[in-house]
Amino acid sequence: MRAMVYRGPYRVRVEEKERPRIEHPNDAIVRVQLAAICGSDLHLYHGMMPDTRVGHTFGHEFIGVVDEVGPAVQNLQVGDRVMVPFNVFCGRCWFCARGLYSNCHNVNPNATAVGGIYGYSHTCGGYDGGQAEYVRVPFADVGPSKIPDWMEDEDAVLLTDALATGYFGAQLGDIAEGDSVVVFGAGPVGLFAAKSAWLMGAGRVIVIDHLEHRLEKARTFAHAETFNFTEYDDIVVQMKKTTDFLGADVAIDAVGAEADGNLVQHVTSAKLKLQGGSPVALNWAIDSVRKGGTISVMGAYGPMFSAVKFGDAMNKGLTLNANQCPVKRQWPRLFEHVRNGYLKPSEIITHRIPLEDIAEGYHIFSAKLDGCIKPIIVPSAA
Amino acid sequence: MHPYTPQKPPLPRSTEELRDTIPGWGVDLDPADRPAVPRLQDRPGLDGGIPEPAERQPERWPRERSIEHGMLTPVFGTSCPPKGLSGRIRRLAYARYSEARAAHWLLLLGADRVDTLESTLGSFLGRQPDNLLAETGVRSELSHGGFSSRVGRGRADLVHQPLDAVIVLGPWVLAGYGAVTAVRRVARLRRTG
Ligand SMILES: NC(=O)c1ccc[n+]([C@@H]2O[C@H](COP(=O)([O-])OP(=O)(O)OC[C@H]3O[C@@H](n4cnc5c(N)ncnc54)[C@H](O)[C@@H]3O)[C@@H](O)[C@H]2O)c1
Ligand SMILES: [Zn+2]
Ligand SMILES: [Zn+2]
Numbered sequence: 237m238r239a240m241v242y243r244g245p246y247r248v249r250v251e252e253k254e255r256p257r258i259e260h261p262n263d264a265i266v267r268v269q270l271a272a273i274c275g276s277d278l279h280l281y282h283g284m285m286p287d288t289r290v291g292h293t294f295g296h297e298f299i300g301v302v303d304e305v306g307p308a309v310q311n312l313q314v315g316d317r318v319m320v321p322f323n324v325f326c327g328r329c330w331f332c333a334r335g336l337y338s339n340c341h342n343v344n345p346n347a348t349a350v351g352g353i354y355g356y357s358h359t360c361g362g363y364d365g366g367q368a369e370y371v372r373v374p375f376a377d378v379g380p381s382k383i384p385d386w387m388e389d390e391d392a393v394l395l396t397d398a399l400a401t402g403y404f405g406a407q408l409g410d411i412a413e414g415d416s417v418v419v420f421g422a423g424p425v426g427l428f429a430a431k432s433a434w435l436m437g438a439g440r441v442i443v444i445d446h447l448e449h450r451l452e453k454a455r456t457f458a459h460a461e462t463f464n465f466t467e468y469d470d471i472v473v474q475m476k477k478t479t480d481f482l483g484a485d486v487a488i489d490a491v492g493a494e495a496d497g498n499l500v501q502h503v504t505s506a507k508l509k510l511q512g513g514s515p516v517a518l519n520w521a522i523d524s525v526r527k528g529g530t531i532s533v534m535g536a537y538g539p540m541f542s543a544v545k546f547g548d549a550m551n552k553g554l555t556l557n558a559n560q561c562p563v564k565r566q567w568p569r570l571f572e573h574v575r576n577g578y579l580k581p582s583e584i585i586t587h588r589i590p591l592e593d594i595a596e597g598y599h600i601f602s603a604k605l606d607g608c609i610k611p612i613i614v615p616s617a618a
Numbered sequence: 619m620h621p622y623t624p625q626k627p628p629l630p631r632s633t634e635e636l637r638d639t640i641p642g643w644g645v646d647l648d649p650a651d652r653p654a655v656p657r658l659q660d661r662p663g664l665d666g667g668i669p670e671p672a673e674r675q676p677e678r679w680p681r682e683r684s685i686e687h688g689m690l691t692p693v694f695g696t697s698c699p700p701k702g703l704s705g706r707i708r709r710l711a712y713a714r715y716s717e718a719r720a721a722h723w724l725l726l727l728g729a730d731r732v733d734t735l736e737s738t739l740g741s742f743l744g745r746q747p748d749n750l751l752a753e754t755g756v757r758s759e760l761s762h763g764g765f766s767s768r769v770g771r772g773r774a775d776l777v778h779q780p781l782d783a784v785i786v787l788g789p790w791v792l793a794g795y796g797a798v799t800a801v802r803r804v805a806r807l808r809r810t811g
Contacts, residue, residue: 287708289700413647435644437643569653596758
């Protein structure tokens with residue numbers, strides 16, 4: 237089959253690879269119809285995530301057709317069209333039994349601090365991902381859902397991560413009616429978090445980034461007020477000014493490990509890999525929110541330490557909520573919101589790229605060329 | 619400005635206005651409607667019953683694992699078994715250090731760099747030699763507005779983007795420099811000796 241493979245930092249290619257096989261009676265093999273590149277993939281692509289091996293296939297957002305099922309699979313049949321949450325999870329460990337699917341304890345031998353994620357390095361379990369023609373889906377009775385007839389494919393693929401994560405991020409902000417919510421990052425996750433904040437009754441939604449085309453999207457798609465942090469000497473002071481010097485009630489970090497805005501933080505993390513991640517946005521969130529406020533961290537950081545302003549978080553009595561998104565748990569409610577037209581995820585898709593051109597796809601998304609917000613990958617056999 | 623008071627700052631748009639203009643405003647106002655609340659839910663198995671423990675996946679090669687796990691998890695990924703020098707470093711990182719130790723992650727990051735060098739050099743001897751330039755996708759700079767996407771846009775990431783080229787090409791320049799110096803040394807030794 238054709239599959240994207242990682243060749244080293246900033247280098248990927250498509251090559252002939254052995255078709256995945258059933259490794260466990262509960263596995264299915266899915267023929268991928270659409271996949272996406274996520275901001276998280278950039279952390280791998282840039283060589284920041286420990287144990288990212290040459291030859292690994294990325295991709296944790298995908299939909300497709302069931303091509304083969306293991307002997308124990310009951311809920312799926314060959315030919316079913318499925319959407320697959322980015323989490324690999326068993327449905328039967330301590331964590332899954334409590335709805336923490338992203339923290340499953342049965343699927344990642346390499347680390348206990350993170351669950352299993354498709355195509356997301358060995359640190360997340362060593363599963364090849366969906367930027368390929370075929371992918372192995374463990375616990376096929378547990379993770380995937382059949383795509384409802386009324387749902388469009390491009391909405392379905394974004395429900396497997398970006399939309400679910402943005403929506404989850406807004407929820408972890410514990411938003412109450414009339415709250416002011418500041419979202420750092422106007423990528424897919426930030427845009428969806430901003431849009432979802434309104435559903436929870438936010439009174440004000442502010443989005444911060446430095447890319448004008450994304451801020452424009454935040455205004456039109458997410459009805460948000462926007463600030464370009466490069467236009468202010470100090471964005472934290474600006475946030476204080478705009479909230480009567482109180483600070484926002486809620487801040488959401490939708491930036492993660494490669495945050496810009498402080499060269500030392502960025503270079504020591506993203507380029508030199510001396511920190512788990514550049515906590516610029518997280519530190520801005522800590523300092524922008526009011527005392528007693530809540531911070532929701534959706535941005536991903538590596539497993540090493542980062543220079544986080546923990547003293548401020550402690551002195552301000554902040555609540556910090558964070559996790560990888562347990563995607564399937566969001567689905568029933570999110571399906572309603574998509575069906576009712578409250579959320580239309582495919583509106584943020586800017587690029588549709590054939591699998592064969594994935595090296596260009598990664599470069600465009602990574603270097604933020606051509607107004608790119610969300611690239612979708614279309615495999616040749618789809 | 620007046621001293622701080624207990625009031626919240628007034629909202630730019632009233633609740634009524636928000637409800638009228640933003641589709642779905644407040645539909646999840648009640649935390650009971652939010653799927654992430656409460657954080658810990660009680661749902662043994664997805665469909666109610668107490669599920670059977672997971673069956674074990676066959677271990678086709680010795681699978682490295684975190685020493686913070688009591689055992690190999692019943693299901694695991696089978697991408698890229700450890701190989702070469704990088705594989706030995708990875709095995710050491712897993713066998714010796716927990717996730718709590720920086721050494722664990724630094725060894726793995728080091729192994730990643732070694733893997734890139736090993737695999738790229740190895741590829742030149744195999745059927746699919748690496749094409750360093752094509753694999754970076756820089757071709758899209760021409761087709762997708764490399765210039766217009768950057769210039770005059772005040773982007774904060776432009777200052778460090780040149781470092782990306784150093785990260786991709788640096789090791790090869792160093793390796794090339796090393797090779798050339800070595801060859802020269804040998805040549806000089808031959809001449810003088
Ligand atoms: N928790 C989860 O389950 C989960 C799921 C998906 C993605 N993520 C993480 O969420 C983050 C965002 O994902 P994405 O797909 O939207 O990525 P993205 O790279 O497209 O978006 C990140 C945005 O942040 C902006 N940015 C950089 N520095 C900033 C700063 N200091 N302040 C404000 N904005 C800044 C960038 O310009 C960019 O627009 C990533 O770290 C990703 O790994 C987490
Ligand atoms: Zn993702
Ligand atoms: Zn589990």
